[in-house]
Amino acid sequence: MTINTIQEILEATIVSNTEDIDTINIKGACSADLMSDVLYYSSQDFLLITSLIKPQVIRTAVIAGIKIIVFTQDKKPDKDTIELAQQKKIPLLVTSFCTYTASGKLYQAGLAGIQKK
Amino acid sequence: MPIHQTIEGSFQLIGGNFSNAGDASIELKQKLTELGFNADIVRKAAIVTFEAEMNVIIYAAAGWLRYYITPEQLKIIVEDMGPGIEDIDLAMQDGYSTAPEWVREMGWGAGMGLPNMKKNSDVFKIDSVVGEGTTVEMIMYIQ
Ligand SMILES: Nc1ncnc2c1ncn2[C@@H]1O[C@H](COP(=O)(O)OP(=O)(O)O)[C@@H](O)[C@H]1O
Ligand SMILES: [Mg+2]
Numbered sequence: 001m002t003i004n005t006i007q008e009i010l011e012a013t014i015v016s017n018t019e020d021i022d023t024i025n026i027k028g029a030c031s032a033d034l035m036s037d038v039l040y041y042s043s044q045d046f047l048l049i050t051s052l053i054k055p056q057v058i059r060t061a062v063i064a065g066i067k068i069i070v071f072t073q074d075k076k077p078d079k080d081t082i083e084l085a086q087q088k089k090i091p092l093l094v095t096s097f098c099t100y101t102a103s104g105k106l107y108q109a110g111l112a113g114i115q116k117k
Numbered sequence: 118m119p120i121h122q123t124i125e126g127s128f129q130l131i132g133g134n135f136s137n138a139g140d141a142s143i144e145l146k147q148k149l150t151e152l153g154f155n156a157d158i159v160r161k162a163a164i165v166t167f168e169a170e171m172n173v174i175i176y177a178a179a180g181w182l183r184y185y186i187t188p189e190q191l192k193i194i195v196e197d198m199g200p201g202i203e204d205i206d207l208a209m210q211d212g213y214s215t216a217p218e219w220v221r222e223m224g225w226g227a228g229m230g231l232p233n234m235k236k237n238s239d240v241f242k243i244d245s246v247v248g249e250g251t252t253v254e255m256i257m258y259i260q
Contacts, residue, residue: 034227035171039164040236044156056224059139063146063163065156 001026001111003068006047007093009105010070015077016085016092024067024091030114031103035060041114042066049102053077058084066090072099120152124186130173132199135223138174141182142167145193152186154259161237162191162257168230169195169253175220176200177250191257193238201247209235209243 003021007014014021030041031049035056038048042064049070050057058081061069069085071077074096077085085092095102107113126148128141146163154162166182173180177199185192202208209231216226235241240256 033224034221034229035224036168036227036229036233039168039233040227040229042164044160052224054224056135056138059143060167060224062143063139063160063167065160 001047001106001109003091003093005109006068006070006106006111009109010093010095010097010102012070012093012095014091015071015094016082016090018086018089018091020089021091026067026111028112028114029103029106031099033099038066039064043114046114047106047111049099049106051075051099053081055081055084057081058088058090061085061090062088068093070095070102072097072102120186120188122187124152125184127181127183128170130170130177130180130182130195130197132174132176132178132180132197134174138171139167142170145182145184149186149191154191158191158257158259162193165234165237165255165257166193166195168233169193169255171225172230172251172253173197173199175216175225180250188259190259193255193257194252196250196252198250201249201251202243202245203247205243205245 026047027045029047032038033052047068048066053075070093149159177197180197183194212228214226214228220226238255242254245251
């Protein structure tokens with residue numbers, strides 16, 4: 001799934017952009033607010049849906065190979081978090097939907113969940 | 118890039134230092150990528166070091182993260198001076214955590230750190246002395 005499709009479905013705003021944003025192809029997603037849960041379910045080329053707006057989320061994304069982060073409930077990350085995301089080349093989206101609804105919309109559109117290994 | 122001898126390095130970790138938390142693991146991930154390891158091994162190695170690094174930052178006063186890369190394996194040893202773990206079997210359980218609320222607010226304390234380390238490494242050893250510290254050793258084989 002491309003970032004354009006994701007942005008459309010979630011009526012989201014891009015708060016951190018990267019040069020290669022249009023080449024990203026998301027294969028799966030997970031939603032979590034605790035980073036070890038993210039690391040447990042993560043796999044290559046996936047999308048994270050979270051309501052936690054901390055720089056920790058960006059570092060976790062770098063470690064786990066997360067390609068896009070979606071912040072829910074209209075929570076906007078602060079300047080430090082956005083700067084770190086830009087430096088690490090992780091696009092950030094903000095949606096006003098809650099985590100449940102955002103996840104449901106993407107799932108319904110065909111974006112699979114990460115299977116428990 | 119073929120590896121002919123052992124490539125090793127270390128990072129010092131300071132307890133409570135959340136502003137740089139994860140930088141050691143990100144740097145190691147970068148190094149492994151440059152050495153040409155496959156993406157799956159790099160990702161797993163990054164996850165286990167990140168979880169171990171975070172435990173030192175959250176629970177201990179200070180520690181070291183050391184890595185040893187040979188053509189056969191990647192070994193990561195994370196050693197800390199800290200409170201130690203009284204009941205290791207309990208600490209290893211999925212979801213068990215003593216992390217305080219402020220740590221959970223930062224996104225940690227899911228109680229999945231040690232299980233993630235075990236799941237993503239081929240050999241996982243943990244040794245702890247209460248009042249002294251904890252050492253985690255992880256090996257990943259490179260085929
Ligand atoms: N280096 C350490 N020093 C002291 N206690 C630790 C250390 N690592 C883990 N622990 C203990 O083991 C528990 C489980 O650790 P972990 O699986 O990483 O989950 P979490 O860090 O999310 O609590 C921790 O809550 C803590 O009580
Ligand atoms: Mg932990």
